[in-house]
Amino acid sequence: xxxxxxxKADAKGRITLPKAIRDELNVEDGTxxxxxxxxxxxxxxxxxxxxxFDILAEQAMEEYEGGKTTNIDEYAKNxxxxxxx
Numbered sequence: 001x002x003x004x005x006x007x008k009a010d011a012k013g014r015i016t017l018p019k020a021i022r023d024e025l026n027v028e029d030g031t032x033x034x035x036x037x038x039x040x041x042x043x044x045x046x047x048x049x050x051x052x053f054d055i056l057a058e059q060a061m062e063e064y065e066g067g068k069t070t071n072i073d074e075y076a077k078n079x080x081x082x083x084x085x
Contacts, residue, residue, distance in 0.1 A: 005018050
């Protein structure tokens with residue numbers, strides 16, 4: 001679904017994202033964004049800058065909660081690694 005709105009820039013070139021969009025993107029004060037300008041087309045693409053470590057941590061938690069993880073001892077045993085050396 002596409003949500004299109006008209007917003008105005010202020011004297012410093014700032015725009016305000018409508019509340020419904022901020023809420024859906026979980027935008028808080030200080031949220032960083034990537035901005036891409038497509039030259040010749042007059043198009044600006046704006047997307048929240050997500051930290052890749054946050055994504056990895058979320059996936060790791062899902063695996064842990066789903067019982068799909070192993071501890072270091074199990075990993076070493078499965079890969080023939082001797083931890084006692």
